Amino acid sequence: MRQTTFDHCEPVTDDDHAIRAALQDAHVPSLMLALVHLTGDLGIIRGDIRPSGDFFSTMGDPQCGITAEHQAHVRDRAVEVLTAYRDGRLRMPPSPSQETVQEMINFIIGQPVAPDYVQFLMAELALNGEDAYLQPADTVPDEVKRAFHVVIVGAGMSGLLAAIRLQEAGILYTVIEKNADVGGTWFENVYPGCRVDSPNHTYSYSFEPNDWPQHFSPQRVLRDYFSRCADKYQLRERIRFETAVEELAYDESQRHWTVHVRTKAGHRETLTANAVISAVGQLNRPRLPDIPGRDTFKGTAFHSAHWEHQHDLRGKRIAVIGTGASAFQFVPVIAEQASKLVVFQRTAPWVVPNAEYHSNIPAGKHWLLNHVPYYAKWFRFWMFWRTAEGLLAIVKVDPEWSEQERSVSAANEMLRIVLTENIKATIGDRPDLLAKAIPPYPPGGKRMLIDSGNWLQALKRDNVQVVTDPIAEITPHGVKTKNGLEYEVDVLIYGTGFQASRFLSPMKVTGRNGVDLHAHWNGDARAYLGITIPGFPNLFCLYGPNTNIVVNGSIIFFSECEMRYIMGCLKLLLENGHAAMECRQDVHDAYNVKIDAGNRQMAWGVTTANSWYKNEKGRITQNWPFTLLDFWTQTKTPNPADYRFL
Numbered sequence: 001m002r003q004t005t006f007d008h009c010e011p012v013t014d015d016d017h018a019i020r021a022a023l024q025d026a027h028v029p030s031l032m033l034a035l036v037h038l039t040g041d042l043g044i045i046r047g048d049i050r051p052s053g054d055f056f057s058t059m060g061d062p063q064c065g066i067t068a069e070h071q072a073h074v075r076d077r078a079v080e081v082l083t084a085y086r087d088g089r090l091r092m093p094p095s096p097s098q099e100t101v102q103e104m105i106n107f108i109i110g111q112p113v114a115p116d117y118v119q120f121l122m123a124e125l126a127l128n129g130e131d132a133y134l135q136p137a138d139t140v141p142d143e144v145k146r147a148f149h150v151v152i153v154g155a156g157m158s159g160l161l162a163a164i165r166l167q168e169a170g171i172l173y174t175v176i177e178k179n180a181d182v183g184g185t186w187f188e189n190v191y192p193g194c195r196v197d198s199p200n201h202t203y204s205y206s207f208e209p210n211d212w213p214q215h216f217s218p219q220r221v222l223r224d225y226f227s228r229c230a231d232k233y234q235l236r237e238r239i240r241f242e243t244a245v246e247e248l249a250y251d252e253s254q255r256h257w258t259v260h261v262r263t264k265a266g267h268r269e270t271l272t273a274n275a276v277i278s279a280v281g282q283l284n285r286p287r288l289p290d291i292p293g294r295d296t297f298k299g300t301a302f303h304s305a306h307w308e309h310q311h312d313l314r315g316k317r318i319a320v321i322g323t324g325a326s327a328f329q330f331v332p333v334i335a336e337q338a339s340k341l342v343v344f345q346r347t348a349p350w351v352v353p354n355a356e357y358h359s360n361i362p363a364g365k366h367w368l369l370n371h372v373p374y375y376a377k378w379f380r381f382w383m384f385w386r387t388a389e390g391l392l393a394i395v396k397v398d399p400e401w402s403e404q405e406r407s408v409s410a411a412n413e414m415l416r417i418v419l420t421e422n423i424k425a426t427i428g429d430r431p432d433l434l435a436k437a438i439p440p441y442p443p444g445g446k447r448m449l450i451d452s453g454n455w456l457q458a459l460k461r462d463n464v465q466v467v468t469d470p471i472a473e474i475t476p477h478g479v480k481t482k483n484g485l486e487y488e489v490d491v492l493i494y495g496t497g498f499q500a501s502r503f504l505s506p507m508k509v510t511g512r513n514g515v516d517l518h519a520h521w522n523g524d525a526r527a528y529l530g531i532t533i534p535g536f537p538n539l540f541c542l543y544g545p546n547t548n549i550v551v552n553g554s555i556i557f558f559s560e561c562e563m564r565y566i567m568g569c570l571k572l573l574l575e576n577g578h579a580a581m582e583c584r585q586d587v588h589d590a591y592n593v594k595i596d597a598g599n600r601q602m603a604w605g606v607t608t609a610n611s612w613y614k615n616e617k618g619r620i621t622q623n624w625p626f627t628l629l630d631f632w633t634q635t636k637t638p639n640p641a642d643y644r645f646l
C-alpha cells in the first residue's frame with residue numbers, strides 16, 4: 001500500500017513535458033500549499049488567487065472558484081518549482097511553524113478557522129505523519145497487557161481497526177467473524193454499482209492512506225483495501241472466520257465475559273474475555289419489508305445485500321422495492337439489462353450532483369498524490385473539510401423558519417432550490433417523473449445521495465417505470481399496489497436496507513444482575529458516546545447507537561475516535577489494576593437527553609419522512625447530531641469520573 005506523506009513520496013524523474021501534463025489534473029488549492037512547503041514562499045497563498053469558502057457558489061467545482069487563468073498561472077509556477085526540485089536545485093525550507101500551518105488551513109478552507117477547531121484540524125492534518133488517533137499504552141507493563149484478553153466481534157472496518165490498535169498496544173485479542181473473510185459491508189454488498197459515497201481519500205484509515213483508483217471507489221476496491229490492511233498488520237492469525245458470536249454473558253464473580261460462539265461445523269464453543277468490543281456494524285442484517293404475500297412470489301427474489309449473481313437479468317422483467325442508497329446505485333446498472341424495470345418508491349431521495357462520482361482519478365492526479373511532497377496531505381485535508389462540518393449548518397433547524405415541511409432554514413431552502421434545479425435540468429421534460437423525483441421533505445431529512453447523473457437518467461429510460469402508489473401485497477407473479485394494479489415481473493429485488501436500529505442483534509447479551517440487553521433497551525438502543533452502557537461493564541461498542549452521520553464525515557472517522565477512547569478506557573483499567581469499568585447511569589442518561597435534543601434540531605429529526613434513522617418508537621437511534629469536532633473532543637480520552645470501577 002503506497003503512503004503519500006512527504007516521507008514516502010516517490011522521487012520526481014519525469015521530464016518537463018510529463019510534469020506539465022500531470023499538473024493539468026491538479027487540485028489547484030492543494031498544489032499551491034505544496035508549493036509553499038517546497039519554496040517557503042508564503043506569497044503564493046497571500047495574493048488574489050485563493051479558493052472560495054462559499055459552499056453554494058462552489059458546489060460541484062473542485063477548484064473552488066479559482067479561474068482557469070489563475071489555475072494556469074499556478075501551474076506555470078509549479079513547473080518551475082517541480083523541475084528545480086527534480087534537478088536538486090531547490091533546497092526545501094524547514095517545516096512551517098504552527099502559525100503558518102494555520103494560515104495555510106485558512107487558505108484552503110477559504111475562511112479563518114475558528115479557534116476551537118485549530119487543535120482538531122492540526123491533528124487531522126498530521127503534517128509530520130503523526131498518528132492522530134493513537135492512544136499510547138506504554139505506561140502499562142507488558143505482562144499486564146498480555147494477561148488481558150479482548151474479544152472483538154466482527155472483522156469489518158471497525159473490528160480490523162480495533163485489532164490493529166490492540167496489536168499496536170501489545171494487548172491480547174481474538175476476533176470472531178461470521179463471514180469467510182474480512183471487510184463486513186464491503187465483503188457482503190456485491191450488488192452491481194456498489195461503491196462508497198464518502199470521498200475515498202477520507203474513507204480510509206487516517207494512518208493508512210491509499211492510492212485510490214476513483215474518487216468514490218467501487219466495492220471490490222474497498223474490500224481489497226481492508227483485506228490488505230488485515231495482511232499488512234498480520235491480523236488474520238487472530239481472526240476466527242465463519243464463526244458467529246451467539247451470546248455474551250458477564251460473569252460478576254469473575255468480572256469477565258463469557259463468549260459463546262457457533263463454528264461453521266455447528267459446534268458451540270466458549271471463550272472468556274476481560275473485555276468485549278462489539279464491531280458488528282449498524283448495516284449488517286438485511287431488512288425485508290413486512291408486505292403480505294412476500295413468500296408467495298414464484299419468481300426469483302433476493303435482497304440487495306445478498307445479491308444472487310447466478311441469475312442473468314438480461315431481458316427480464318424486474319421489480320425493485322425501495323429507492324434508498326443501495327437501489328440508487330444498482331438501478332442504473334440493471335436498467336440497462338432489464339426488458340422492463342418497475343421501481344417502487346416510498347420516498348424520493350435528494351440527489352447531490354457530483355461529476356466525479358463515477359470517474360477515475362486521472363493519471364496526473366495520481367502522479368501528484370504520489371510525487372509532490374505534501375500534496376496528498378492537503379488534498380485529503382481539503383476533502384475532509386468539505387465533507388466535515390460544511391453541510392451540517394445547512395441541515396440545522398431554524399425555529400423561526402416557517403416552511404418546516406419542505407425546508408428547515410433559509411440556507412436549507414437555498415439548498416432545496418439548487419438541488420431541485422439539478423433534478424429539473426435532467427428530467428424537466430418529463431413532468432410525470434418530476435412530480436415523483438422531487439422529494440417533499442427538507443434536504444438532509446434523509447441521507448442525500450451523490451450522483452453524476454446516472455440515477456435520474458435511468459428513471460427516464462423507456463423501460464423504467466417509477467411507481468409511487470403504496471404496495472398492497474406481493475403476489476405469485478409480481479407486486480400489487482393499493483390502487484389495484486398488478487405489476488407482473490420475473491425478478492423481485494429488495495433494496496429495503498437493514499435492521500439498523502436493532503443494535504447488536506441477534507446476539508444475546510447479558511450484563512450485571514442477569515439483565516438482558518435487548519429487553520433493557522426494549523427496541524430503543526442507547527449508549528454513552530455510542531460506546532458504553534450502564535450495567536454492561538467492559539462492553540464497548542464501535543459504530544454503536546447515535547454514531548451514524550447524515551451529511552458530515554465518514555464512519556471511519558467515528559470508529560477511529562471511538563477506538564482511541566476505548567484504548568483510553570483499557571489503559572485506565574490496566575494502569576490502575578481495575579478488573580472492569582461501568583458507565584454511570586446518570587452520565588449516560590444526561591448524555592442521551594442532549595443527543596435527543598440535538599437530533600430534534602436537525603432536518604432528519606423534524607421531518608415526517610420515513611427513514612432508517614428512526615426506531616419503531618420514532619426516536620432517532622442512529623445519528624450523531626453535532627459536529628465532528630464535538631465527537632472528536634468528547635472521545636479524546638475517557639473521564640474516570642464518568643465510570644464506576646469494579
Ligand SMILES: Cc1cc2nc3c(=O)[nH]c(=O)nc-3n(C[C@H](O)[C@H](O)[C@H](O)COP(=O)(O)OP(=O)(O)OC[C@H]3O[C@@H](n4cnc5c(N)ncnc54)[C@H](O)[C@@H]3O)c2cc1C
Binds near residue numbers: 157198280282284326
Ligand atoms: C452499501 C453500503 C454503502 C456504505 N457507504 C458508506 C459510505 O460511503 N461512507 C460511510 O461512512 N459509510 C458507509 N456505509 C456504512 C458502513 O457500514 C460503514 O462505513 C462501515 O463499513 C462499518 O464498518 P463496521 O466494521 O462497523 O461494520 P460492518 O462493515 O457491517 O462489519 C460488521 C462485521 O461484523 C460481523 N458480525 C456481525 N455480527 C456478528 C456476530 N454475531 N458474530 C460474528 N461476526 C459478526 C459481520 O459479518 C461483519 O463482517 C455503507 C454501508 C453500506 C451497507
